[in-house]
Amino acid sequence: MAKACYAVSVHEPFAFYFSSYESYTMRTPSGIECKYFYGDYFRGRSVEECRLLKASGETWTPDLCKTCPVPGITRANACEFLRLHGTVTRPLNAAFRRRVQVTAFCEKTNLDVKEPHIGCGECHPLPPIFESH
Numbered sequence: 001m002a003k004a005c006y007a008v009s010v011h012e013p014f015a016f017y018f019s020s021y022e023s024y025t026m027r028t029p030s031g032i033e034c035k036y037f038y039g040d041y042f043r044g045r046s047v048e049e050c051r052l053l054k055a056s057g058e059t060w061t062p063d064l065c066k067t068c069p070v071p072g073i074t075r076a077n078a079c080e081f082l083r084l085h086g087t088v089t090r091p092l093n094a095a096f097r098r099r100v101q102v103t104a105f106c107e108k109t110n111l112d113v114k115e116p117h118i119g120c121g122e123c124h125p126l127p128p129i130f131e132s133h
């Protein structure tokens with residue numbers, strides 16, 4: 001788990017510097033770290049949201065995190081140019097239950113990314129199994 005790293009300056013005793021504040025990753029209700037999950041529990045608040053689905057105008061519910069592919073994708077591929085787009089679908093193979101479906105886009109090549117776990121192949125060559133014959 002990413003931890004907030006902070007230091008207190010001797011000269012500015014009340015100034016806290018959270019060096020990794022921007023990249024702090026929270027755990028979803030399923031216990032998985034996801035950079036798109038946001039929870040605010042400060043002073044009795046109980047705000048939880050998925051900022052990936054919120055950006056798509058989708059309604060998030062905590063059960064979606066259990067089967068969501070996004071944490072696995074972001075663990076496997078940390079490319080700075082990868083942009084994910086999430087929608088909620090009801091696929092047949094999940095017996096029509098709500099599932100997060102992800103599409104990916106590379107901002108460097110302006111191409112759709114078929115295998116978001118791997119990437120588009122521009123910065124990091126794809127394994128031969130993904131090469132077209």
Ligand code: SF4
Nearest residue numbers: 034037050065068070
């Ligand atoms: S639904 Fe997926 S992307 Fe959204 S917070 Fe849960 S695990 Fe993260």
